Amino acid sequence: MNILCIGAGYVGGPTMAVIADRCPDHRVTVVDINPERIAAWNSDTLPIYEPGLDEVVLRCRNRNLFYSTDIPRGIKEADVIFVSVNTPTKTFGAGAGKAADLQYLEKTARSIIEYAESDKIVVEKSTLPVRTAQALSRVLHSNSKNLHFQIVSNPEFLAEGTAIRDLENPDRVLIGGMSSPEGERAVDIVAGIYRRWVAPEKIITTNLWSSELTKLVSNALLAQRVSSVNSISALCEKTGADIDQVTAVAGRDSRIGAKFLKAGVGFGGSCFKKDILNLVYLCEFYGLPEVAAYWEQVVHINDYQAARFVRNMLAAMFNTLAEKKIALFGFAFKADTGDTRESPAIAIARQLIDEHARVTVCDPKALDNARKDLRDLSGKVEYTSDPYAAVEGAHAIALITDWKLFRDLDYARIYAAMEKPAFIFDGRNLLDGAKLHGIGFNFYPLGKPALTHF
Numbered sequence: 001m002n003i004l005c006i007g008a009g010y011v012g013g014p015t016m017a018v019i020a021d022r023c024p025d026h027r028v029t030v031v032d033i034n035p036e037r038i039a040a041w042n043s044d045t046l047p048i049y050e051p052g053l054d055e056v057v058l059r060c061r062n063r064n065l066f067y068s069t070d071i072p073r074g075i076k077e078a079d080v081i082f083v084s085v086n087t088p089t090k091t092f093g094a095g096a097g098k099a100a101d102l103q104y105l106e107k108t109a110r111s112i113i114e115y116a117e118s119d120k121i122v123v124e125k126s127t128l129p130v131r132t133a134q135a136l137s138r139v140l141h142s143n144s145k146n147l148h149f150q151i152v153s154n155p156e157f158l159a160e161g162t163a164i165r166d167l168e169n170p171d172r173v174l175i176g177g178m179s180s181p182e183g184e185r186a187v188d189i190v191a192g193i194y195r196r197w198v199a200p201e202k203i204i205t206t207n208l209w210s211s212e213l214t215k216l217v218s219n220a221l222l223a224q225r226v227s228s229v230n231s232i233s234a235l236c237e238k239t240g241a242d243i244d245q246v247t248a249v250a251g252r253d254s255r256i257g258a259k260f261l262k263a264g265v266g267f268g269g270s271c272f273k274k275d276i277l278n279l280v281y282l283c284e285f286y287g288l289p290e291v292a293a294y295w296e297q298v299v300h301i302n303d304y305q306a307a308r309f310v311r312n313m314l315a316a317m318f319n320t321l322a323e324k325k326i327a328l329f330g331f332a333f334k335a336d337t338g339d340t341r342e343s344p345a346i347a348i349a350r351q352l353i354d355e356h357a358r359v360t361v362c363d364p365k366a367l368d369n370a371r372k373d374l375r376d377l378s379g380k381v382e383y384t385s386d387p388y389a390a391v392e393g394a395h396a397i398a399l400i401t402d403w404k405l406f407r408d409l410d411y412a413r414i415y416a417a418m419e420k421p422a423f424i425f426d427g428r429n430l431l432d433g434a435k436l437h438g439i440g441f442n443f444y445p446l447g448k449p450a451l452t453h454f
């Protein structure tokens with residue numbers, strides 16, 4: 001089979017690499033309108049950092065995996081087209097700030113009808129508002145070539161940082177389709193791709209609308225869990241309770257479950273916020289304002305948590321950060337990725353600059369993206385991948401990303417290089433507070449008592 005993926009981003013690139021790896025007899029092509037991105041996929045330095053990705057791409061590239069800018073040819077030759085273009089939050093017009101911007105999806109559909117010469121299965125891989133498949137079908141069937149397209153929804157559940165592991169061993173694969181014989185056949189063809197390496201009981205088929213909505217709901221539930229724990233971390237700090245103790249015991253209830261209960265400076269990434277806002281917009285659109293307000297609060301708590309983190313720093317450091325050097329440990333929205341989209345580090349760096357602090361950003365993989373995110377602050381922010389250089393003369397460290405390397409540093413050496421009193425604000429509860437306090441640091445974890453020398 002000829003499989004095409006339109007959109008060579010964080011999803012299209014890795015997903016198609018794993019499909020090519022697991023289905024050596026299928027020819028997989030990934031196309032994009034961005035020539036630099038395609039050139040990077042064809043180079044030794046892939047455009048995204050993802051553990052294990054290089055190996056998979058090297059195994060398959062130019063064997064049965066091709067990255068190309070030739071979109072017309074890709075469409076002509078394809079039997080199945082995965083659409084994995086970006087679907088950001090709209091920044092203009094009706095629904096600005098909440099609704100999904102579907103212009104890239106619609107442009108893709110128009111390219112498909114322009115270049116297709118045969119019937120195709122079109123797979124929604126992007127995360128989309130529920131009932132987008134209906135609009136997509138209408139655009140695709142406006143073609144004058146009498147071509148027929150089956151729309152299938154196959155949302156992606158990979159998490160950045162563990163994308164290859166998630167793709168190779170998914171919790172579930174969801175495929176939604178029309179309940180007609182042609183729809184069922186299309187679902188079976190897409191399921192057949194995954195059946196090569198995913199156990200049949202993990203491949204779940206539903207109707208189109210359930211599939212589209214399930215992706216939004218899955219992200220909303222995950223984000224809600226983060227905001228729930230983060231909101232309680234604020235209460236822990238006021239009462240002397242310890243958030244790690246609270247969640248460890250609460251998570252022992254099998255109905256709650258132990259995973260994804262860690263307090264932090266807030267969720268980031270390209271998806272959680274946009275997908276919740278998309279859900280909020282849909283609820284408002286369908287006349288459900290109470291439901292919309294309920295989910296919107298998840299985003300508010302997330303913003304509150306990052307702002308609260310900076311307010312706590314300010315209060316601990318004698319109510320002034322002016323001229324003080326702050327080393328930001330981590331800028332990626334989570335460990336093991338270079339992605340900084342919606343990273344809480346962005347808001348935190350900006351709030352620190354507003355307080356006239358001097359900020360040095362330290363990250364092993366995300367410095368290029370950090371420079372872009374903060375490009376308007378040039379001159380006010382420094383960048384280094386060396387944590388020891390970052391802390392030279394610093395008054396405080398603010399740990400934002402849970403990179404393992406930050407846990408394993410020589411903190412006695414770091415303490416010696418910093419201004420005194422030296423502060424660490426651990427925004428991920430990653431570090432050994434008692435040990436750091438013993439070295440001499442004033443240590444501020446999230447949602448648990450601070451360890452100070454005052």
Ligand SMILES: NC(=O)c1ccc[n+]([C@@H]2O[C@H](COP(=O)([O-])OP(=O)(O)OC[C@H]3O[C@@H](n4cnc5c(N)ncnc54)[C@H](O)[C@@H]3O)[C@@H](O)[C@H]2O)c1
Nearest residue numbers: 007008009010011032033034084085086087104126127156
């Ligand atoms: N990043 C994640 O972790 C993740 C996880 C699950 C689902 N998703 C969803 O997957 C989709 C893609 O996300 P991403 O992170 O890969 O985005 P991305 O921005 O990294 O990649 C999208 C790519 O699509 C390309 N593109 C846009 N319009 C195009 C067109 N008309 N023709 C060809 N290429 C075009 C862009 O140039 C870009 O390279 C989104 O809907 C997102 O919500 C993302």
